[in-house]
Amino acid sequence: MIPKIKICGLKTVEQIVMANQYDIDYVGFVFAKSKRQISPGQARDMKKCLRKDIKAVGVFVDTPIEEVNEIVRYCSLDMVQLHGNENNDQCAKSIVPVWKALSVKDQEILEVLPFYKNVTGFVFDSGSGGTGKTFSWELVNGISKDYFTVLAGGLNAGNISEAIKIVSPHVVDVSSGVETNGEKDEKKIKEFIRKVKGYEIR
């Protein structure tokens, strides 16, 4: 199965126009404190320009869920990725589907998965988000048979083939790995997509 692609941390309408040209499935808007953080106003303008078949994912870290829902409504986001210590009750109050992000240090983290009954998938990441660091993919080998799996953390064109081989994720999620000097790099995005989809992009 060829995984879907999420490009996270887009910050401008120009980047959306660029991303619209490519065979991607999700873009991530970071509302958490980060060098990629954007305001709801920016995200709303960007969402209006986004191709209709690309889903806009709001990325939050421990934001009260009422506030998350307000931003979702204001920006017309399709779903959210909760990247902090949100529990299932909080996830259940979201008005759009939730991906719960988990930091994978060892196999213990997998024990919490059954408790998240109100999420539609899990983002398996190395740390607190946007770090550019990988984790041991073997720890989540086989997990995609039971859970909708979004693989994140330090992915790039150089390691994505190996990561897909081990994890067979439903979605691959990249941010730092398609940047140069902290800005999204179209050449790196194209190369990443080419590696995931296995075809040439002009």
Ligand SMILES: O=C(O)c1ccccc1N[C@@H]1O[C@H](COP(=O)(O)O)[C@@H](O)[C@H]1O
């Ligand atoms: O991208 C960020 O700055 C960010 C900040 C806070 C929480 C999550 C964030 N992004 C998510 O982090 C992972 C991995 O990113 P990377 O490829 O290692 O840079 C991904 O899920 C992003 O959506």
